[in-house]
Amino acid sequence: MVVDGRTLALSHLDKVYYPQTGTLKGEVLRYYAAVHTALLPHLHDRPVSFLRTPDGVAAEVFIAKNPPPGTPRWVRTVEVPSTGGELRQVVLESGAALLSLVNLGCLELHVPQWHAAAPGLADRLVLDLDPGAGATVLTCRTVAGLLRERLAADGLEAWVKTSGGKGLHLLVPLEPTPSARVSAYAKQLAAELETAHPDLVVHTMAKARRTGRVLVDWSQNAAKKTTAAPYTVRAQQRPTVSAPLSWAELDGAGSAEELVFTITEVPERLAEHGDLFAPLLDPARARPLPAPDKARPPSEAPPAAAPPTAARDPVVLEPPVEVMRPAAVPAVPPADGLGGAGVVYELKLDGFRCVAFARGPTRPPFLQSRSGRDLAAGFPPIAAAVARLPAGLVLDAELVAWRGGRFAFEELLRTRQARAADDVALGLIAFDVLALPGRDVRGLPLADRRRLLLAALDGVPPPVQAVLATTDRAEALSWMERLADTGVEGLVCKAAGSPYRARGAGRLWVKYRRGDTTDATVRAVTGPPARPRAVVLELDDGRVLLSSPPLSPPQSRQVAEAAAGRLGAPGHDPQYGTVRPLTTPLRAEVTVTGRPPTALFVRLRGD
Incomplete structure (x- = not known):
């Protein structure tokens, strides 16, 4: 049987599961196949416990929390908090996964009231x-x-x-x-x-x-x-x-x-x-x-429910707020990286960081830049769009310009009059929600904030829209490649369970930039000779850059071994601090990304 592109070997379809009605195992499988499109959304990202009946309901029936023997390796499992030691449970994400587990005798499906990305x-x-x-x-x-x-x-x-x-x-x-x-x-x-x-x-x-x-x-x-x-x-x-x-x-x-x-x-x-x-x-x-x-006793309950935020001041966050800043990484983390509770992959766009505050009809919106200043005067179309949002909504976003079929950062540097004359399109691409009307939501896990963001922007027309995001690493990588010609820079990868806290963001949010791999000359090193922290690189076009982020331990060992006997006396560089120049240069492979450019050290070349 082929389900969702996977071939399943279903067994013992004529086994009687319900003796009173004569219902067969094959009939149970057919039922789950018929309803799985309605069932699976209610299981989404929830660890499943099973009531197993391998020989039917009249034989032994037992509870199974861990994946039962025979669970295919491609079925997703997650680690679940447990006082009894490590516990991994299945998360059913496809019809193929569902039927493969039902085939193993998993008859009943039970789930908690929380998601795997945010236990409890x-x-x-x-x-x-x-x-x-x-x-x-x-x-x-x-x-x-x-x-x-x-x-x-x-x-x-x-x-x-x-x-x-x-x-x-x-x-x-x-x-x-x-x-x-x-x-x-x-x-x-x-x-x-x-x-x-x-x-x-x-x-x-x-x-x-x-x-x-x-x-x-x-x-x-x-x-x-x-x-x-x-x-x-x-x-x-x-x-x-x-x-x-x-x-x-x-x-x-x-x-x-x-x-x-x-x-x-x-x-x-x-x-x-x-x-x-x-x-x-x-x-x-x-x-x-x-x-x-x-909470009121039933005798005091009013006949109709009042809106939950009716009596609250809808504006609970005022600018400026401290933002989370992802750390640069040389590779896209796996789906079980960044803490192991799942990763949300978002497209990284080239624009201005912008925290948008909708403050109601009597107060102008505020578009907080990375430095904390208000961008509203320079971008009237975006300010007008934010003003139409519900008072109290605060979005963390990227303000972008679009021209000629691609994102055009340089257009953001022009005057608003010049952009209007050339009919440059502007957009506010939101990737997080910090507050809803009457409620600060920064303490919630990212997976829940993402759901609230999509709900808040449901029906909101451009130029405000949510960033493209997925929990599937392969899908994110394919997006990045397919959209490279539009100016998509790379991916921002975030722990699905992460709250919105500026401190420690580098361990929870990381960014990967696509870049051009090229050769460069190593002119100097920084740090101890036995454990260099970074290298000073001269690109073939004459630009000089310090490698960033710091060298990994294997890279540091490689550079230390190759530079031994080539290091001159330490000196002070006004830009890079204490450096040790190489008397004989080394050649390296680097990846140049970003604006302003950064050079990611890949390896020393052997030639």
């Missing part, structure tokens, strides 16, 4: 409604309605799905929030509801108290807990599915059986209704949790 920072809240003896899913429906109203009182919107068993799951999209805080809020809701409806709700696990009542299980919001994913098959007597519902459908159900869906029914539901959980994937739907002292 939840972007959704979940409440699992589990009926006790004498209660049914229709009893859960009543509790779900009460919770929906209570959440709305705090400005939160809930979506509902069947658990695939006897209960319901409520999910709420959140702005990224520490899991401990989400768990505390969920526990408070459950306890409040039990106090208001003691004959209907419990919020503790004791089974003796659950007869005729519904357990509101808030504990799955803990960072170490997981929840059954939307569209996962469940290991029940029948091949049931955790299926998204509309609230109208839930309210209109006349029996519990109407809220049970199997693998034969869900593909038809998807074809008819689409993914009812798609709104959960929209960052614009995410809302902040209320402050702990702002």
